[in-house]
Amino acid sequence: MNTDNTQNTPNPENPEQAEDGAPRVENVNPTGGVALPDLESFRKRLVNRQRRGSIWARFMSLSLVVAIVALLALAYNIVDAAFGYVLTENVIEPTEVVEFVLTDVRNDTTTDPATVDLATLGASELAAVLREYQEPRLRVYIRDFLSVVPDDEFTQAPIRESLAGSSFRGQFADLTINDLDAAEWTLILGNNIPQDRLVGLVRTEVIGERILETWSLTESVTGFAEIDEARVAAVEGQNPNARLEFRSWLNINFLISPMSTNPAIAGIRTALLGTLWVMIITVGFSFPLGVGAALYLQEYADDNWLTRVISTNIRNLAGVPSIIYGLLGLSVFVIALEGITTGRSILSASLTLGLLILPVMIVNSQEALRAVPPSVREGSYGLGATRWQTIWRSVLPAAMPGILTGTILGMSRAIGETAPLLALGASTFLVVDPSGPFSRFTVLPIQIYQWTSRPSDQWRSLASAAIIVLIILLLSLNAAAIYMRQRFRRKLQP
Amino acid sequence: MESEYGAENEQSPPAAVGRQPGPVAAIRMRRDADLAAALRKRPRVGEMIIRYVLLFCGLVSIFTTVGIVIVNTTTAIEFFTVDEVSPIDFFTNTVWRPAAYNPDATYNPGLIPIGVLPLLYATLFTSFIALIVAVPLGLGSAIYLAEYAPERVRNTLKPILEILAGIPTVVLGYFALTFMTPLLQAIPGLNVQIFNMAAPGLVMGVMIIPTISSMSEDAISSVPRELREASYGLGATRFESITKVVLPAALSGLVAAFILGLARAVGETMIVALAAGSAPADLLNNFLNPFVAGETMTGHIARITGGDLPYDSIQYRSLFAIGLTLFVSTLALNLISQWVSRRFREAYE
Incomplete structure (x- = not known):
């Protein structure tokens, strides 16, 4: 409650008011027993007192300014690293690859290679490119992308086992991969790996875009002369093909490419999908539990010791550090229940995060239920x-918007959590899309952590681009929550 | 169905005392008895099950706390009962360097340097x-x-x-x-x-x-x-x-x-x-x-x-x-x- 000083309370810091008060002091002084200071020194001290008050008031507003400045510095720091000039170099230019495809695969010498985008080439054409430039590594690609047996058994196992689920010619089923020739490897690659993954493979392995140097946005804006000098030095030195380009680290390729060892083409596809999976299962687990617990506490429970223990416990669980939940999840879901969760899986992560946000969900749902007027129940x-009929048909529908708002807030807590998932053993380098609750997982915050903890600027830039994605996700979740709250409020008003 | 009963009850208040019930009234009385039986308070199994399911939801938070305590305590006890570790050393040793374990060290021989x-x-x-x-x-x-x-x-x-x-x-x-x-x-x-x-x-x-x-x-x-x-x-x-x-x-x-x-x-x-x-x-x-x-x-x-x-x-x-x-x-x-x-x-x- 803020006292509205302009209207009904006397404003002690207002100089006019002080002069008003002064004569009264003078009137009291001669008759009173206590020796009050004379008017002159009282006024002088009053001025000092008020000055001290206003200085402190300024300090207090300054502390909010510090918080705002910190927030702005954070935003600046992230944006600064996410955009800026980069000096890149390709081992082989994309036009050269396209030209190879046009002349040697399509027998088309009339089309200008510069007009064809690498990403539009077909899967078999891309496989042919891989054979042309990286023939010795074809088996490695097959192993990395298609093999279903452990790496050390790959070369000995018959194809029917090692490539189970992939398509290959039936007559080779009992041979090992080493018995085939390059043409057959190329065919297997082209027939089984999706075109977009092959594009990525060609980009990394053949074109080999490398980032030589990066500059932050500030440096790009203020010091272009120096950047250009660096380019000239590189071109004249060891990197004749080096190109300078303004790069937004946050781009479409960043969103749809999987993790890579090459920062030029690494992306957050796997992490985004992982976050999506984890969020869905987390909410699917903790929503019914949270609402159920809130219903019990709010609608059923009598005020007995059990109820009090549960409530106190929920309040205290909210203050338990998240890393402790990580240890719990590690022991229970990853190790003890490995038979059900298959260890370090999306399911283990979701259950752990579900327990983590349960207190938030329960408290928010309880608040929403409390806001439903008793008359609804009595009617x-x-x-x-x-x-139960009352709860299911009257109370829950009325409380649902509030409960959903609370759920979204719980989700926005879970989506940014890193520590417990780190403790569970999230994968740090995952290129295969998660396919279900039992896949190994990585999530956006884990990816950010990984990239941030690497020393070079390129990874930091990737981290900041991923942070922007995470914050956009968070802000949209919060906007959804605010929107629902507003709508709910309007509905309740007659 | 309920409204039908309600309407009839309004028309003729029940039990005209002391008079022999006519055939129509007898049927009504039997129907009223059925209704009373239908509305009588009785254990509702479904309601009870729901109540306990919801109680279970509330207890999950207790299980979480108990789980945290058990998991941490049991593994910590396993840790402290290993020969190379002593609880006193854990809380007083100023060095955390498990990799530098040397059984013949002069300081705290036989103990892993693992102080928190x-x-x-x-x-x-x-x-x-x-x-x-x-x-x-x-x-x-x-x-x-x-x-x-x-x-x-x-x-x-x-x-x-x-x-x-x-x-x-x-x-x-x-x-x-x-x-x-x-x-x-x-x-x-x-x-x-x-x-x-x-x-x-x-x-x-x-x-x-x-x-x-x-x-x-x-x-x-x-x-x-x-x-x-x-x-x-x-x-x-x-x-x-x-x-x-x-x-x-x-x-x-x-x-x-x-x-x-x-x-x-x-x-x-x-x-x-x-x-x-x-x-x-x-x-x-x-x-x-x-x-x-x-x-x-x-x-x-x-x-x-x-x-x-x-x-x-x-x-x-x-x-x-x-x-x-x-x-x-x-x-x-x-x-x-x-x-x-x-x-x-x-x-x-």
Whole structure:
């Protein structure tokens, strides 16, 4: 409650008011027993007192300014690294690759290679490119992308086992991969790996875009002369093909490419999908539990010791550090229940995060239930409904917007959590899309952590681009929560 | 069906006493008896099942706490009962270096140098730095928002604090490592390592400003207006009323807020994991130097569990001993915070 000083309370810091008060002091002084200071020194001290007050008031507003400055510095720091000039170099230019495809694969010498985008080439054409430039590594690609047996058994196992689920010619089923020739490897690659993954493979392995040097946005804006000098030095030195380009680290390729050892083409596809999976299962687990617990506490429970223990416990769980939940998840879900969760899987991560946000969900749902007026329940009971009928048909629908708002807030807590997932053993280098609750997982915050902890600027830039994605996700979740709250409020008003 | 009965009941009130029931009335009476049987209170199995299912949902939170305690305690006991570890040494040894195990060492022979003190020290030191930042700033902004800011200013500024509270800590860790550390390194005369305790401490301070601010604001706002007005009436300035009347009256809430902020700083993981380094603090040579690396308890757990340590190794089990220390201390801080705010609350009518 803020006292509205302009209207009804006397404003002690207002100089006019002080002069008003002064004569009264003079009137009291001669008759009173206590020796009050004379008017002159009282006024002088009053001025000092008020000055001290206003200085402190300024300091207090300054502390908010510090918080805002910190927030701005954070935003600046992230944006600064996410955009800027980069000096890149290709081992082989994309036009050269396209030209190879046009002349040697399509027998088309009339089209200008510069007009064809690498990403539009077909899967078999891309496989042919891989054979042309990286023939010795074809088996490695097959192993990395298609093999279903452990790496050390790959060369000995018959193809029917090692490549189970992939398509290959039937007559080779009992041979090992080493018995085939390059043409057959190329065919297997072209037939089984999706075109977009092959594009990525060609980009990394053949074109080999490398980032030689990066500059932050500030440096790009203020010091272009120096950047250009660096380019000239590189071109004249060891990197004749070096190109300078303004790069937004946050781009479409960044969103749809999987993790890579090459920062030029690394992306957050796997992490984004992982976050999506984890969020869905987390909410699917903790929403019913949270609402159920809130219903019990709010609608059923009597005020007995059990209820009090549960409530106190929920309050204290909210203050337990998240890394402790990580240890719990590690022991229970990853190790003890390995038979069900298959260890370090999306399911283990979701269950752990579900427990983590449960207190938030329960408290928010309880608040939403408390906001439903008792008359709703009494009306329902009056019509002869049982307690559950009342809850299911009257109370829950009325409380649902509030409960959903609370759920979204719980989600936005879970989506940014890193520590417990780190403790569970999130994968740090995952290129295969998660396919279900039992896949190994990585999530956006883990990817950010990984990239941040690497020393070079390129990884930091990737981290900041990923941070921007995470913050956009968070802000949209919060905007959804605010929107629902507003709508709910309007509905309640007559 | 019910409405049909209701309508008939209205037309003819039941039991015309002393008269022989006619054939129609007899049928009605039988139907009334059926109805009464249908409406009689009886155990509803479905309702009971639902009640217990919901109770189970409520109990899941208890299971979580029990799980945390059991998991940490049992593994910690396993850890302490290994020959090479002694609980006393764990809490008093100033060195955390399990890799440097030498059975024939002259100091504490046969014991692995695995003392929690360096980790505990780094945790407390970074949290202390955080509190130095967050207490004045959080309290200052709370006083400003509650006592000075006009309604409109408050409505624009409060969401900013909420945004600050919602930023994932891994992002703040990035901020500490890539912004705060270089900033400190740019100060001439300071010898700041790349990984140090000052930068994560300062950023953790920023992180807990919203916690302290919003709890303190609640405490300040709940001091009744009459107290302020009485103070004004005695001639106090606004600032004097705040420091001499309002803040003392709100003290329990403020202390509770500070303790909760401390608990959050102690339990914070990502900021320290990214920016405080992965070497245990050197208690002997660099005690109380904030510009050197110092791995905290949380940072250590995060780093080791993220690695490839076998689940039955001593060092893996040691994490649960740390986890237990962490759980007990944050729980204690939370309970103290609740107790302070309850016990010392001034009750106003």
